[in-house]
Amino acid sequence: TATRRAAPANDQSRRRLPREEFAPRRVVAAAPRPPRGYSANTVVVSPRSRENNERRAPPPPQASAAVAPFIMIIDRAIIEAASGGPKLLSGVLKGCGDALRRPHVALFANPAYYMMVGVYAATYAAANGIDTAATRTDASPATHAAATLAGTTAVNSTACIMKDVAFAKMFGGAAKKAGMPLATVGLFGARDLVTVASAFTVPAYLADALAGGGVDASTADTAARIISPVAMQAICAPCHLLALNLYNAPEATSAARLRAVAALAPATTLAFAARMLPAFSVGGVLNQALLRRGHAAVAAPGDPG
Numbered sequence: 001t002a003t004r005r006a007a008p009a010n011d012q013s014r015r016r017l018p019r020e021e022f023a024p025r026r027v028v029a030a031a032p033r034p035p036r037g038y039s040a041n042t043v044v045v046s047p048r049s050r051e052n053n054e055r056r057a058p059p060p061p062q063a064s065a066a067v068a069p070f071i072m073i074i075d076r077a078i079i080e081a082a083s084g085g086p087k088l089l090s091g092v093l094k095g096c097g098d099a100l101r102r103p104h105v106a107l108f109a110n111p112a113y114y115m116m117v118g119v120y121a122a123t124y125a126a127a128n129g130i131d132t133a134a135t136r137t138d139a140s141p142a143t144h145a146a147a148t149l150a151g152t153t154a155v156n157s158t159a160c161i162m163k164d165v166a167f168a169k170m171f172g173g174a175a176k177k178a179g180m181p182l183a184t185v186g187l188f189g190a191r192d193l194v195t196v197a198s199a200f201t202v203p204a205y206l207a208d209a210l211a212g213g214g215v216d217a218s219t220a221d222t223a224a225r226i227i228s229p230v231a232m233q234a235i236c237a238p239c240h241l242l243a244l245n246l247y248n249a250p251e252a253t254s255a256a257r258l259r260a261v262a263a264l265a266p267a268t269t270l271a272f273a274a275r276m277l278p279a280f281s282v283g284g285v286l287n288q289a290l291l292r293r294g295h296a297a298v299a300a301p302g303d304p305g
Contacts, residue, residue, distance in 0.1 A: 068116040069099055069107055074275040075164075076112065076171050078268055082244040082260075083172040088267045115166060119159040126155035127200050141204075149201045157192040164188055168247055180247060187243035191236045195276075198232035199225075226277070233272035238265050240272070 077091030085091070098106040107113045130151045134144040165180050203224040210220035241261045245252065249260070 065117055065121075067120060068113060070096075071120075071275050072107075072110075072112050072116040073099060074271050075116070075167055078240070078271060079167055079171045079244065081268075082241060082264060083248050085171075088264070088271055092271065112167065112170065115163045119156070119163050122159045123152060123156040123196075127152045145201050145204065149197055152200050153193050153196040156196050157189045160192050161185055161188045164243075168244065172244075172248060181250065184243040184246045187239050187246070191239040191243070194232055194235050194239075195229070198229045198276075202228045202232075229276040230273045233269055233276055237269040237272040241265060241268055 073092060073095030077086075077088050077095060080086055080091050081088040086094070095106070127148060130148050131144075133139075134147055139147070165185075168180070203221070206224035206228055207217075207220040210223060211217050215223070238261055241264055242257065245257050245260050249256070252260070
């Protein structure tokens, strides 16, 4: 019988090695550099699966910080005028002068300024979060609009009512021992519902109407975001004045309330329109630009769409 030859040592070692050692080596391309907006803990995935793991960083709070000073000045002047203090225009001029001459005292050392920044930062954050969630889940336009209106109104109304109660006690003359009447809180809520709808829901429909009339889409969107919040102040201003009157004069008759509201309504409506211009018109345009930049910042290179 032929003697079986022993395998060379190198053959034995080859049999003991894992099969993977002899498989052709695959060249793996280096992972692309993470785009701006991702944290160090974010996993970079392929463009096809990126949408399932994408985290959207909210736009920075420039919009709220930019609009807060002027709105705070107007709110204070309205509350002081409604409680029998200086005339509305005088209060606005005095507030603007103080903010220009002593911003460190009138703004940065004033708790009212930070309350106002908080109100609009929370409002814009809620609107942007809902907008992004609805976009990512391909929600229908009706669902998108309803979710934006409900969610943003809840956040804005809560923050605004807390701010208005604090402002009424800070700037409304003598400190009140009684709590805020429920009717006042309800009117503040109705005012905020109209305000949020005018800033985040109505502009989309108004922009579609303008675009349907031949206006450029970008121009229509900007115009709608500026016009809608300002026009709605014809409803919001009387609600605000009536709410303040219920707080400042709890024993007044209905006729006296109507006279007080009617006396201040024209000037207050103009002041509210001026207040809304930076708050939700210019602020809305700025926030929309920041939102688009935020979406673009987290879009992976080579994303098909």
